[in-house]
Amino acid sequence: MDTMTQAPLPAQAHAQAQSSTLTGGPGRPRLRLATVWLAGCSGCHMSFLDLDEFLFELADAVEIVYSPVASDTKIYPERVDVCLVEGAVANVDNLELALSLRQRTALVISFGDCAISANVPGLRNLFSSPGRDSARTVLERGYLELADATGQLPHAPGIVPELLPRVLPLHEVIPVDLYLPGCPPSAERIRAAIAPLLVGERPRMEGPEMLRFG
Amino acid sequence: MSVITLQVDGHDVAVPAGSTLLQAIQAAGLSVPTLCHLDGLDPVAACRLCLVEVEGSQRLLPACASEATEGQVIHTDTAQLQGYRRMAVELFFAEGNHVCAFCVANGDCELQDVAVAVGMDHSRFPYQDPQRSVDASHPRFSLDHNRCILCTRCVRVCDQIEGAHVWDVAERGSDCRIVAGLDQPWGEVDACTSCGKCVDVCPTGALFAKENTTAEKHPHPERAHQLRRAREQQQWIR
Numbered sequence: 001m002d003t004m005t006q007a008p009l010p011a012q013a014h015a016q017a018q019s020s021t022l023t024g025g026p027g028r029p030r031l032r033l034a035t036v037w038l039a040g041c042s043g044c045h046m047s048f049l050d051l052d053e054f055l056f057e058l059a060d061a062v063e064i065v066y067s068p069v070a071s072d073t074k075i076y077p078e079r080v081d082v083c084l085v086e087g088a089v090a091n092v093d094n095l096e097l098a099l100s101l102r103q104r105t106a107l108v109i110s111f112g113d114c115a116i117s118a119n120v121p122g123l124r125n126l127f128s129s130p131g132r133d134s135a136r137t138v139l140e141r142g143y144l145e146l147a148d149a150t151g152q153l154p155h156a157p158g159i160v161p162e163l164l165p166r167v168l169p170l171h172e173v174i175p176v177d178l179y180l181p182g183c184p185p186s187a188e189r190i191r192a193a194i195a196p197l198l199v200g201e202r203p204r205m206e207g208p209e210m211l212r213f214g
Numbered sequence: 215m216s217v218i219t220l221q222v223d224g225h226d227v228a229v230p231a232g233s234t235l236l237q238a239i240q241a242a243g244l245s246v247p248t249l250c251h252l253d254g255l256d257p258v259a260a261c262r263l264c265l266v267e268v269e270g271s272q273r274l275l276p277a278c279a280s281e282a283t284e285g286q287v288i289h290t291d292t293a294q295l296q297g298y299r300r301m302a303v304e305l306f307f308a309e310g311n312h313v314c315a316f317c318v319a320n321g322d323c324e325l326q327d328v329a330v331a332v333g334m335d336h337s338r339f340p341y342q343d344p345q346r347s348v349d350a351s352h353p354r355f356s357l358d359h360n361r362c363i364l365c366t367r368c369v370r371v372c373d374q375i376e377g378a379h380v381w382d383v384a385e386r387g388s389d390c391r392i393v394a395g396l397d398q399p400w401g402e403v404d405a406c407t408s409c410g411k412c413v414d415v416c417p418t419g420a421l422f423a424k425e426n427t428t429a430e431k432h433p434h435p436e437r438a439h440q441l442r443r444a445r446e447q448q449q450w451i452r
Contacts, residue, residue: 113315116336117307120315125343166343171336179335183315211330214314214321214429 031198032081033058034066035111036101038094039121039167040087043184044112045069048084050187061198078104082197084111084180088118089168093161102174107197113183113213115170120183122167135163179205181213220286235277236264239290246290247299247328249306249417250365251278254438255374258366262302263328266290274298300332308339309388311346311360312418318431319419325363344388351401355413355423359391362420368392368412371438380406392420411437 037045049069051058064070065077076097083105089095102108113119127141128134144151154160170176180193189210196203205211216231222242229238234257239246249261259276266277269287274295277288289295306312306325314320346359369381369392380403384393395403413421414434422431444450 110336117313118341119313122341122343123311123313125341126311126345128343169336169341172340176336181335205335206333208327208330211333211335212326213329214317214323214326 031062032065032077032079033062034064034076034080034083034101034105035069036066036076036083036085036087036097037068038085038087038098038115038170039090040112040114041120042068042086044084044086044114044182047112047182047184047187048190051191052187054187054191058194058198076101076104080105082107082109082194084109085115085170085176086111088114088121089164089170089173090121091161091163095164095173098170098173107177108170108174109178109180109193110170110176111180112185113181115176116179116181117213118167118169122169125166128166133165134167135165139163178203181211183214218282218284220282220284220288222288223290229282233282235266235275235280235282235286235288238282238288239266239277244290246277247331248278249324249328249363250367252367252371252415252435252438254440254442255367255370255415258370260365261306261363263299265295265298267292267295296332300334301338303329303332303334304337304339306363307334308337308341309344310342310363311344316428317361317419318422318426318428319361319433320429322429322432323419324417324435342388346391349394349400350424351399352406352408353401353424354408355400355410355421357392357394357400358420358422360420361418362392363418364390364392365417366392367415367417367435367438368421371411371415375438375441376407376409376411378405378407378409381412414438 035045035048045068065080066073080101083101085098085101085108087094089098110116114121118125124134124138127137129137139153143153178193180190182189192210193203193205217228218231218233219226219228220238222239223244225242225244227238227242229241236246236248236251246266247263249263250258251264257279259279262276264277265274267289268275307329312325314326317323348359349357364383366383369383372381373379380394382393384391384397394400395405400406410423413423414437416433417435419431440452
């Protein structure tokens, strides 16, 4: 159950695995960075955009290969160095993306309280009873009990992703390498976590400035 | 007054006979995380965060409720203790519904503080999502069982300082909860004087004043100690 073992740092692993054919600083390939938005409010991504002028430094130092706020790519790419994952795992689309990003990413970061604890999206987990999981409870409440006479449960396989019975923290679905708490994590905290990764170091996640939930 | 001498993490300390290990640790200028302990209230050793190692003892001792004895050699911050403390805090988070984002105590919460202190960045235990209730029957205060960690500070302050004994602990295991009166809605308990001491000492957002919304609770856990010192030592100071 101990998931605290440290993964190899992506910048180092990448530099060893590849010759520096990518653009970037002398001798160091540009970090391939992804950000992912699962079941969350996008507040963590808004906080990411609050990095303001550091975004220019970041844009020079990394290649953003997948992101809801900085890329139009629809398919999660191969050989990603670092991925910030916002949000909990609430439906089959979240689950599928989590599983594939894990296979294609060296260092996965649980980005914010929803990824770490399920947080607000996880509140639906409180509405379950024997024989009736929380997905069924909230769907029936929203689409049948509160509907007019024509209420029906949404069912469109392949179009509307099915809810999972429980909303899960990311680390209950895939191994996670680093946890960046906060609801949302402040821009300062995000920068303090990302900046060391750019130079091949692991951030020190300790103290209230880096660790406090909420 | 006789004196006990002992060693805490390599520091020699002398404390008055009858002192607890926690007081000896503090006398050495050190600290251990605590949650259920509160100066001014009798210890219960419920949270297990202040466990320490005592040389020559097979078991770990809760510093808050163990008396210091002559010649003891104790260790407060070994790798084993760090591991257990972090595990205990993770269990607190996994056992209840502690969603900091919209909690009255967000930013001024002792559970958040100890999570930082033990380096908890996530819970390795699955969240239990227990179905608990909120008692909002009192005109001024509310009790949110979702955020209760059963430290029993409210039970003790009401009994030992206010003398009203409104609160008790009912049921066992995962059903364990705080009850008012004879398991009544809080607002129907005549014994309650509405003094608010339970709200002052609650370490989380479980007990709060109704006018407080997210991150607006700022408790006063020091009041239990102030009142006890005032009564027993006639020192009426803040």
